[in-house]
Amino acid sequence: MSTYYLPEGLPQPSSAPDGLSEPYWQGTRQNKLMIQKCRGCQSWQWGPEWICHRCHSFDVVWEEIQGKGRIYSYEKPHHPVHSALAGHGPYIAVLVELPEYGNVRMLGNLLGDPKQAVPIGGTVEAVFEHHDTATPPFTLVHWKLV
Amino acid sequence: MAERTLRGKTAIAGIGETTYYKHGQSPDSEFKLALQAIVRACEDAGISPHDIDGFASYGNDRSEAGRLAAALGIKELKFSNMFWGGGGGGVCGAVGNASAAVATGMADCVVAFRSLAQGQYARYGRGTGAPLVAGDDSFIIPYGVMSPAQRFAMKVTRFMHNHGIEQEALRAISIACYHHAQTNPAAVMRGRTLDEAKYDASRWIVEPFFHLYDCCQENDGAAAVIVVPADRAKDTKHKPSYVLACGQGSDHRSAAPVHNMPNYQSSHFGKLAPRLYDMAKLSPADMGIVQCYENFTGGVLMSLVEHGLVKAEEANEFLVPENLLAPSGKMPLNTSGGNLAECYMHGLELVIESVRQIRGTAINQVPRNDAAIIMGGPMVTPVSSLILGSEATL
Numbered sequence: 001m002s003t004y005y006l007p008e009g010l011p012q013p014s015s016a017p018d019g020l021s022e023p024y025w026q027g028t029r030q031n032k033l034m035i036q037k038c039r040g041c042q043s044w045q046w047g048p049e050w051i052c053h054r055c056h057s058f059d060v061v062w063e064e065i066q067g068k069g070r071i072y073s074y075e076k077p078h079h080p081v082h083s084a085l086a087g088h089g090p091y092i093a094v095l096v097e098l099p100e101y102g103n104v105r106m107l108g109n110l111l112g113d114p115k116q117a118v119p120i121g122g123t124v125e126a127v128f129e130h131h132d133t134a135t136p137p138f139t140l141v142h143w144k145l146v
Numbered sequence: 147m148a149e150r151t152l153r154g155k156t157a158i159a160g161i162g163e164t165t166y167y168k169h170g171q172s173p174d175s176e177f178k179l180a181l182q183a184i185v186r187a188c189e190d191a192g193i194s195p196h197d198i199d200g201f202a203s204y205g206n207d208r209s210e211a212g213r214l215a216a217a218l219g220i221k222e223l224k225f226s227n228m229f230w231g232g233g234g235g236g237v238c239g240a241v242g243n244a245s246a247a248v249a250t251g252m253a254d255c256v257v258a259f260r261s262l263a264q265g266q267y268a269r270y271g272r273g274t275g276a277p278l279v280a281g282d283d284s285f286i287i288p289y290g291v292m293s294p295a296q297r298f299a300m301k302v303t304r305f306m307h308n309h310g311i312e313q314e315a316l317r318a319i320s321i322a323c324y325h326h327a328q329t330n331p332a333a334v335m336r337g338r339t340l341d342e343a344k345y346d347a348s349r350w351i352v353e354p355f356f357h358l359y360d361c362c363q364e365n366d367g368a369a370a371v372i373v374v375p376a377d378r379a380k381d382t383k384h385k386p387s388y389v390l391a392c393g394q395g396s397d398h399r400s401a402a403p404v405h406n407m408p409n410y411q412s413s414h415f416g417k418l419a420p421r422l423y424d425m426a427k428l429s430p431a432d433m434g435i436v437q438c439y440e441n442f443t444g445g446v447l448m449s450l451v452e453h454g455l456v457k458a459e460e461a462n463e464f465l466v467p468e469n470l471l472a473p474s475g476k477m478p479l480n481t482s483g484g485n486l487a488e489c490y491m492h493g494l495e496l497v498i499e500s501v502r503q504i505r506g507t508a509i510n511q512v513p514r515n516d517a518a519i520i521m522g523g524p525m526v527t528p529v530s531s532l533i534l535g536s537e538a539t540l
Contacts, residue, residue, distance in 0.1 A: 006290050011276055013284035021284065047285060047403030072410070073300035073307070076353035081293040082273035090353065093291050095300050095405050105406050109289050120307050140288055 004129060005109045005142055006091060009084030012131070012138050021048045023062040028139035031128045033067045035104060036060050046104035067126025067141070069096040072105055074118040090114045096124055096143055111144040119145075151425050152242065154540045155249040157379035157386035160191025160372035161498045166334050166489035170265025172366035179368035180209035180261035181217060187257060187370040192383040198372075200225030200256035202244040204236025205492050209261045209368075225253035229394070229530070233270075233294065234439045234485075235523030237493035239530030242392025244373040254375065260494045261368035269364055270294060282403045294441060295361055298525045299352040302444030305411035306355060309458040313355060315465035316443040317345050319479065320359045320486060322470035323440065326510050327483030334365060335487035360443040362485040369494040371501070387501045387534045390517070391425035393418040394530035401527040413448035413524030418531060423454075426517075426533040430454040433533075434514025435503045436477055437496035438521040440485045445524030453521060453531065472510040481510040493522045497532065504536050 015022040027034035036045040040057025044065075052060055073095045080086045092110040097103050110118060111127060124143040131138050162183045164174075172179060188195045195218045201211035202225070211226035225247040229236030237260070244256035264270065273292030274283075291297060305311070324340035327333035340359055348358040379386035396414045400407045409416060423429055436455060438446045447465070450456040455477065456464050464476075472478035482488045482499040489495050500518035502508040508515075516539050520532045 006288075010290065011274055011279040011283075011287050013288050014278040014280050015284075016280035021281070025284075046406055047282060049403070053399065053402075073304040075291075075296065075299040075303060076350070077290055077296050077299075078350040078353060079295075081271060081296070082275075082290075085290060090350070091290055093289050093296070093300070095304075095410075105404065105410075107286055107289060107291065107405055120304070142289075 004131070005111060007084045007088055010082060012134060020050065024048060025138065027064065028128060028141055029137070032064045033126055033141065034062045034064055035101065037063045044102035044104050046106065065098070065101050068100070069098040069106070069124055071095070071118060071120055071122045071124055072097040073120065074110065076114060092118060094118065094124070094143055106141065108140065108142045111142050152245050152249055152392055153390050153425055153427065154388050155376055156245040156373050157376050157388045158241070158371045158501050158534065159374045159379045159382040159384070159386060160187040160193065161501050162187030162190055162370045163332065163491070163495065163498060164368045166332055166491065167366040168334060169269060169364040169366055172263050172265060176261050176263035176266050177209050177213070179263060179366070180214065180259060183261065183368035183370040184214070184218065184257050184259060187372045190383070191372045193255065193372065195219070196221055197255050198257050199223060200244065200247055200253035202227040202229070202240040202247070202256055202258045203260060204229035204240045205232060205234065205260060207260055208267070225256055231526055231528050233441060233523045233526045234493035235526040235529045237439065237497065237522035237530065238392055238520055238532035239394040239522070239528070241371060241373065241389065241497060241532055242394060242530060245389045245392060248373050248375055256373045257370050258373060259368065259370035260492045262492060263366040264364050265366055271364055285404045295352050295356055298442060298445065299356055300405065301411055301525055302355050302442065305444065305448055308411055309461065311447065311458070311461045315447060315461045316355060316360055317342060318465045318467050318470055319440070319443040319446050320345060321467045323480045323484045323486040325467070325471055326481050327487035329509050330482050330488055333483040333488040334363060335483060355444055356442060359486070362441050363490045365490040367489050367491050369491045369498055371494070371497055385505045385536065387504045388537070388540060390428065390533040390535045390539060391422050392530065392532050393422035393425070394528055396527040396529060411448070413445050413452055414527055414529045415449055415452040415521065415524070415531060418529065419453045422531050422533060428517055428533060428539070432517045433519040434512055434516060435500050435518035436479050437484070437500055437518065438480065439493040439496060439523050440480065441524065449521045449524045453519065472512050478510070478512045481508060481512060496520050500534050504534060
């Protein structure tokens with residue numbers, strides 16, 4: 001019995017050949033949530049980019065953040081669009097806003113019963129789901145209501 | 147300095163469509179479909195395909211301008227243009243780009259077209275089969291957010307939440323499209339009626355707002371329109387549909403990665419729509435013909451609001467079937483059936499229906515047929531919109 005939220009066999013995340021998102025994925029392997037911060041204007045930025053969209057500094061660095069936020073929106077996909085999800089039934093994806101970090105948003109699954117009511121504005125925290133036996137190994141970041 | 151505008155400088159003089167098929171059922175190749183639609187549009191305009199001198203398309207159309215020009219024996223190719231972005235975001239932009247080329251003298255007779263055989267190529271509604279995903283996809287797809295419905299549903303969830311809009315508003319949009327398809331011989335969903343009970347009982351694609359009937363079809367087919375200078379359009383076979391305005395683009399950072407666009411609960415027309423009406427010198431109240439690209443009914447709802455055609459706070463009251471049906475509704479919507487029920491021709495069927503309405507030859511003819519608004523590809527980036535008008539609007 002898999003302990004993963006979604007069945008195995010879905011596409012795995014990988015850093016693009018350009019390496020832009022490599023620090024994020026390396027961080028998740030160590031239970032660290034990393035996003036970008038601009039040294040030019042001190043703004044948080046997510047997703048990753050080579051430049052700060054506010055001040056155009058290229059001095060954009062990675063910092064660890066606390067995985068706490070609130071649900072901005074959600075969905076429960078029922079219709080499977082990938083063979084790994086055939087017969088699986090509905091699951092929940094949430095968009096989480098992080099107020100302490102410039103309201104950047106992150107996307108993941110909401111752990112627990114897929115039939116649960118999902119409160120927009122509800123407080124959630126990050127949960128790391130390690131896929132150690134995958135090739136190559138990777139870690140997904142889910143959310144749970146607190 | 148002279149006013150910089152497209153208003154009234156060009157017109158759609160010809161329209162052409164292939165038979166529309168369910169996905170995978172076209173007996174003809176995608177490129178042959180493109181040729182059929184273009185030749186039919188030329189016949190409709192009363193011009194020779196040899197007189198086309200430009201091509202404009204969108205959605206990464208695979209029927210390349212150079213091959214089309216060779217196959218059709220184009221004498222001289224003066225303009226070839228692809229609108230960036232996926233889906234139908236570029237449907238109105240392609241017509242606008244064709245018009246810009248004609249208005250500025252770069253070309254004289256440009257065809258805007260779309261050809262799509264999803265049976266021959268991949269379907270849009272399936273997830274990727276790749277073992278690894280990178281870039282923006284890597285933050286989304288491993289969580290089961292893969293298809294267009296899944297990528298856009300959370301925008302709709304939040305919009306409905308913010309404004310207290312109910313499922314019934316989306317149901318009305320779907321019912322109107324299916325209703326109009328029943329009298330349209332070209333509609334793939336002709337004979338497949340939809341009522342409230344059938345809609346309510348239909349399965350979820352994505353909860354909480356995407357039932358089966360909120361989602362577009364996937365089809366095979368091709369469509370084309372011929373854009374010529376306004377003075378030349380007067381000499382063609384049909385009443386011209388003048389291009390009054392085209393708007394294209396998106397809001398501030400609306401393609402920001404991992405769903406970080408600042409205006410999230412949006413179809414991305416917020417900045418575009420005022421520019422569109424300014425160029426047309428018309429207002430939402432002038433639009434007797436309203437055609438909106440349905441990838442999903444939630445996208446239609448946000449597009450209607452962002453174009454000032456429906457107020458968000460009045461959506462529950464206004465979006466009921468009787469208001470959306472031709473000929474008697476207050477705002478007849480997608481009068482040939484649209485992407486939901488005529489054909490998912492990436493919205494070009496909506497432009498063609500607008501031309502038929504302006505000519506007065508539509509099957510579900512609306513009484514107020516001087517000005518038409520077409521809204522393309524809600525929620526993608528970039529999007530585009532178009533206003534067409536009869537001679538009376540010039």
